[in-house]
Amino acid sequence: MIELRREDFSIDEALGRLLKGGMGAVVIFLGVVRDESKGKAVERVEIEAYDEMAMRQLEAIRREAMERFGVKEALIIHRHGSLKASERIMMIAVGAAHRVEAFDACRYIIESIKVRVPIWKKEITPEGEFWVEEAGRQG
């Protein structure tokens, strides 16, 4: 239920793996490449990951979300490599009995990824290349 991959993914295929009995709500979050950043046009982003650690952190976050909010299943797919504007970067899907815990768990997962998973984005613009460095556990 955790993937770090270069290729795009199918939302339907991922949902097929997520769905199981007892679910009455599924929340999906998609992160996409924004075509502008701080007033600059973004042509593409280069996404780099510390693969082994990122996979471990993603799995830890998934388990925490499932235990903390009592949801039935959670799936996280994050891409790396070169992605053009509007391409999908990541997908989180959470299935639960009811919507409240599904939304809460999904929010927990994305906010945790931002501060714990070693993945970095470099924006390629006509004015140059810029690393985005937003957050960190000790920062």
Next chain:
Amino acid sequence: MRIRIRYYASLRELIGTSSEELDLEEGSRVGDLMRVIMGLHEALKGLKGILIAVNGEYVEMDEELREGDLVALFPPLSGG
């Protein structure tokens, strides 16, 4: 003891290498290693928010290092 170091993202570009190995005295801690690294790589001096992981887990400066440890240094994150 031999310690393996990996640099990621902007740190790798700043110092121009993705990995190196350093010899430290037995009993050295992450803070000792950081002083050696800062002495070797002028470009890292003054940078704020560098994150440190040993063998894939976040650590504090007082964490003791062991022979063969893999230490990763990286900038603030931007996944998701």
